[in-house]
Amino acid sequence: MRTKLVMLLALALGITGLVAQSPGAKPLRIYVIDVEGGNAQLWVSPSGESMVIDTGNGPGAAAVRDADRIMAAVKDAGVTQIDHLITTHFHVDHVGGLTELATRIPIKEFIDHGPNVQPNTQMDDYLRKYAEVYARVKHTVPKTGDRIPVSGLDWRIVSVTGRPLKTPLPGAPGAGRPNPYCGRFVRHDVNPVSGGPLGNTEDEQSVASVVTSGKFRVLYLGDFDWNQEFELMCPTNPIGIVDLFIASRHGQPSSNSELLVHAVRPRAIVMNNGPRKGGQPSAMTVLLSSPRLEDLWQMHFAFLGGQEYASPGLFIANTEDTTVPLAPISAPARGTGGTPAPAHNGPAYWIKISAQADGSFAITNSRNGFSKTY
Numbered sequence: 001m002r003t004k005l006v007m008l009l010a011l012a013l014g015i016t017g018l019v020a021q022s023p024g025a026k027p028l029r030i031y032v033i034d035v036e037g038g039n040a041q042l043w044v045s046p047s048g049e050s051m052v053i054d055t056g057n058g059p060g061a062a063a064v065r066d067a068d069r070i071m072a073a074v075k076d077a078g079v080t081q082i083d084h085l086i087t088t089h090f091h092v093d094h095v096g097g098l099t100e101l102a103t104r105i106p107i108k109e110f111i112d113h114g115p116n117v118q119p120n121t122q123m124d125d126y127l128r129k130y131a132e133v134y135a136r137v138k139h140t141v142p143k144t145g146d147r148i149p150v151s152g153l154d155w156r157i158v159s160v161t162g163r164p165l166k167t168p169l170p171g172a173p174g175a176g177r178p179n180p181y182c183g184r185f186v187r188h189d190v191n192p193v194s195g196g197p198l199g200n201t202e203d204e205q206s207v208a209s210v211v212t213s214g215k216f217r218v219l220y221l222g223d224f225d226w227n228q229e230f231e232l233m234c235p236t237n238p239i240g241i242v243d244l245f246i247a248s249r250h251g252q253p254s255s256n257s258e259l260l261v262h263a264v265r266p267r268a269i270v271m272n273n274g275p276r277k278g279g280q281p282s283a284m285t286v287l288l289s290s291p292r293l294e295d296l297w298q299m300h301f302a303f304l305g306g307q308e309y310a311s312p313g314l315f316i317a318n319t320e321d322t323t324v325p326l327a328p329i330s331a332p333a334r335g336t337g338g339t340p341a342p343a344h345n346g347p348a349y350w351i352k353i354s355a356q357a358d359g360s361f362a363i364t365n366s367r368n369g370f371s372k373t374y
């Protein structure tokens with residue numbers, strides 16, 4: 001009998017070993033797509049279910065360009081429909097390509113924060129077209145704390161309409177602990193950056209997410225601002241520790257405070273910046289000094305940070321800007337214009353994340369094929 005039990009145990013262990021050594025479940029894949037200082041991301045869960053977050057610039061020629069770039073990622077991922085699409089907020093660099101994209105591929109569910117809080121003639125007309133698109137399918141307006149049902153992922157909404165999560169995420173490592181960075185927080189006047197009254201712009205309405213796939217965790221807050229980060233993260237940290245932080249507001253210093261970035265302790269940061277948008281020295285200093293950070297990946301060289309505050313070229317997806325100054329350049333005063341960013345209307349490169357259930361992940365720069373595993 002004992003011999004038989006030993007044989008059965010050995011057989012069981014052998015089967016377990018075979019399972020452990022097999023390829024197993026597919027990874028979570030995230031494409032952070034270059035939309036010229038806007039935002040667009042394609043997520044494909046291990047089950048194959050898809051999510052797009054934001055659709056880049058528009059309307060007009062920029063919408064066609066950015067829809068082309070999203071569809072290139074869609075083709076690479078082998079996706080035939082978009083199961084869910086989150087619009088974090090209604091600024092043209094985040095929603096402008098939506099109606100164009102909807103003509104290219106079926107979209108099953110549209111998710112947003114509800115009514116636009118910064119009405120203007122152009123956006124009002126555009127959002128009427130958006131409403132015609134989502135009227136034919138499912139339209140969801142989530143609340144803070146809600147889950148978005150994506151098979152294989154735990155997708156949590158941690159802020160929407162300016163109402164940040166105040167209770168710890170269940171099971172999140174480090175969630176609920178006092179945040180040691182709150183004591184030295186200083187509020188910023190973000191009105192000039194937001195373009196409207198404090199707390200009453202589209203930025204502050206952002207649909208913000210924490211996504212978990214196995215042990216791998218990602219934080220993306222849209223254009224959530226500096227002062228809102230205090231409301232979310234103090235006095236205790238409800239988010240906990242994450243593996244990947246997709247930088248807020250394109251890596252600008254009107255977001256990305258120490259009390260957020262250093263408290264969530266990402267191993268890697270991806271910054272979807274433009275050549276003249278994001279990457280200022282004060283923001284880069286916070287990002288690059290975050291505890292546990294191994295690498296910061298950028299969509300473009302940032303002229304506002306210069307080479308002094310840039311990641312190594314291997315980690316930068318698009319390098320059409322060949323004359324980046326060594327020292328940072330100053331951003332022009334609001335409303336005064338300034339030197340336009342270099343034209344970049346042809347093919348663009350993405351940054352791709354591939355994450356396993358055990359928490360390991362790889363990031364790849366599609367421009368040069370450089371990849372690093374974490």
